[in-house]
Amino acid sequence: xxxxxxxxxxxxxxxxxxxxxxxxxxxxxxxxxxxxxxxxxxxxxxxxxxxxxxxxxxxxxxxxxxxxxxxxxxxxxxxxxxxxxxxxxxxxxxxxxxxxxxxxxxxxxxxxxxxxxxxxxxxxxxxxxxxxxxxxxxxxxxxxxxxxxxxxxxxxxxxxxxxxxxxxxxxxxxxxxxxxxxxxxxxxxxxxxxxxxxxxxxxxxxxxxxxxxxxxxxxxxxxxxxx
Amino acid sequence: xxxxxxxxxxxxxxxxxxxxxxxxxxxxxxxxxxxxxxxxxxxxxxxxxxxxxxxxxxxxxxxxxxxxxxxxxxxxxxxxxxxxxxxxxxxxxxxxxxxxxxxxxxxxxxxxxxxxxxxxxxxxxxxxxxxxxxxxxxxxxxxxxxxxxxxxxxxxxxxxxxxxxxxxxxxxxxxxxxxxxxxxxxxxxxxxxxxxxxxxxxxxxxxxxxxxxxxxxxxxxxxxxxxxxxxxxxxxxxxxxxxxxxxxxxxxxxxxxxxxxxxxxx
Numbered sequence: 001x002x003x004x005x006x007x008x009x010x011x012x013x014x015x016x017x018x019x020x021x022x023x024x025x026x027x028x029x030x031x032x033x034x035x036x037x038x039x040x041x042x043x044x045x046x047x048x049x050x051x052x053x054x055x056x057x058x059x060x061x062x063x064x065x066x067x068x069x070x071x072x073x074x075x076x077x078x079x080x081x082x083x084x085x086x087x088x089x090x091x092x093x094x095x096x097x098x099x100x101x102x103x104x105x106x107x108x109x110x111x112x113x114x115x116x117x118x119x120x121x122x123x124x125x126x127x128x129x130x131x132x133x134x135x136x137x138x139x140x141x142x143x144x145x146x147x148x149x150x151x152x153x154x155x156x157x158x159x160x161x162x163x164x165x166x167x168x169x170x171x172x173x174x175x176x177x178x179x180x181x182x183x184x185x186x187x188x189x190x191x192x193x194x195x196x197x198x199x200x201x202x203x204x205x206x207x208x209x210x211x212x213x214x215x216x217x218x219x220x221x222x223x224x225x226x227x
Numbered sequence: 228x229x230x231x232x233x234x235x236x237x238x239x240x241x242x243x244x245x246x247x248x249x250x251x252x253x254x255x256x257x258x259x260x261x262x263x264x265x266x267x268x269x270x271x272x273x274x275x276x277x278x279x280x281x282x283x284x285x286x287x288x289x290x291x292x293x294x295x296x297x298x299x300x301x302x303x304x305x306x307x308x309x310x311x312x313x314x315x316x317x318x319x320x321x322x323x324x325x326x327x328x329x330x331x332x333x334x335x336x337x338x339x340x341x342x343x344x345x346x347x348x349x350x351x352x353x354x355x356x357x358x359x360x361x362x363x364x365x366x367x368x369x370x371x372x373x374x375x376x377x378x379x380x381x382x383x384x385x386x387x388x389x390x391x392x393x394x395x396x397x398x399x400x401x402x403x404x405x406x407x408x409x410x411x412x413x414x415x416x417x418x419x420x421x422x423x424x425x426x427x428x429x430x431x432x433x434x435x436x437x438x439x440x441x442x443x444x445x446x447x448x449x450x451x452x453x454x455x456x457x458x459x460x461x462x463x464x465x466x467x468x469x470x471x472x473x474x475x476x477x478x479x480x481x482x483x484x485x486x487x488x489x490x491x492x493x
Contacts, residue, residue, distance in 0.1 A: 045290055056282045070285040077289070136269070143273035161242045162274045186241050193270050194238070 029093060036084045044084065048077050051094065054164065055101055061159045062105055062152050072108060076101040095166070098174045102156070109152070142197040150189055157185040228253045233260045237267055347381040364416045365425055371410040372429045375401060375462075379436045382458065383443050391450055398454035405433075405465040414469050422476060426469050433469070437462035 029050075035043035055076060060069035079100050080087075087096055147155055156175060160166045161182075166174070171182045233253045237260070240246055246254075254260055354374045361367045378401040382394065389397070403409055414426055440459035444452045 041294055041296070045294055048286075048290060048293065052282070052286045056286075057279050060279045060282075061277070066280045066282070070282055073282070074285070074289050077293070081293075136273075139269050140273045140276060143270055144277050147274065147277060158274060162271050165242050167242075183239070187239055190238055190241060190267065190270065193274070194267060197270055197273075198266050 030089050033084065033087060033089050033093060036081065037087070037089075041081075044077075044081050047093070051097055052077075054094075055097060058098065058156070058159050058164065059101055059105060061147070062156045063108070064148060068108060072101060072104045075104050079104070092170060094164075095170045095174050098160070098164075102175055139197055143193055146193050146196040150192065154185050154189040157182050158189040161186045230257060230260055233257065234263050237264050241271070347377060347385075350377045350381075364413055364418070365421055368410060368413045368417055368425060368429070371404055371413060372432065374404050375410060375436065375465075376432060378404065379439065379458070379462075382454070383439060386443055386447050386451065386455070391454075394451060394454045398457045401458045402461040405461045407468075411465045411468040415472060419476060423473060426473060430466055430469050430473070433462045433466035437466065 029047070032043045032046050036047065052073060056069055056073045059072045059076075060066065063069050063072065076097060080097055083100075087093065147158075150158070153175075157171055160171045160174065161168070168179045168182045168186075171177075172179045175182070228249050230253075233250050236247060236250045240250075254264060351374065354370055354377065358367060358370045358374075361370055378397060382389075382397045382401065385394070385397075405411060410429070414422075414429075417425055437459045440455045440462060444455035444459065447455060
């Protein structure tokens, strides 16, 4: 519990897990990992069930290709199972899994340079529920489109930070970059989304003004981030 | 704190982090920055809600396949040892052969030699796959014998055209395939009942391979002789090891309780 909390200090979905299920969930996960290390496929299948959706979601955002994301997700779990004996129980399993997924993505990307598949812009509109307001639907559609235009490395970091609630230290470890680079990418990605999605001129102007302060901000931010 | 600094801090604060007190104080007093924050919150919320395709069918299919595969046995069992070795050898073979093919192709462009190494690569990969899925010692012995034959045949075909380093690598691989962790070792584990029928043809082939490699050593330039001598020696040693085992069986068969040991009929 302590080590995971230290590397991933709460956050959206993750903090929900910790808050609601806490130590029991982590103890259960550790037990499943130990069983998997003994060759128990059923135990590992529970871990697959638990992490499939989040890993697939992240890989889909990075690849923008459903079939590639599915293949990468499968490959990630197979590689994780093959290497599970080397995993140190008690450390961050999710980060380890994402690290394998990222390596798979990098390998695929090298093999498929230039075959980028654009995300379907209308996907947002078709899948948003009826309770959404028109304004929310519009923002979701804009964010979906703008996310698709961001470079993959920016999407990867932003999703880890916003969607997975990972700490910058964990993101850096998963992607093999520095914490400062991770912070800078999140800052720039949010800035770009805000710039593209806002209809308020006053906010658009502010975002443009902030361009010159990026470096300064990232430096300050790095001192505050909990480790 | 001014608006510009507050917005900068808002943009830099993401995920689970709390806003600094100074920014929160500023937000209470500044409507413009409140709107900035609301807009940013909506965007973060939208990022979390970007729709993605449903992958539940792929997940279910994958889980079914994953659970249907045989459970791995613990590392202490002989099967595990055999599997590791198999993997190492097969991977080495693939790497060596792929290197042979690629370096040769890059160096000279496609030639009959490349075509030969290409065919060998295909055959070795086929052996590798067969070995990885082999479910009995007998089957593994058969595949290892086939690997040895492939290496024997193609090293002789490539005797004059392959690079020295590649030839050396192939010859060492041949030694490993036939060695104590390979064919010779696995032959010891073949159940007594099938041993003779399975191993005698292999011994015959090893005799032929040893002779062919020795003969080839007499026809190649001096810097290539060692590779073929090494293969000839390995073939002879494997032949002798398997023969010894078969002779032990003959002795056991003649002893009073030998038939029971070997599972033979009276």
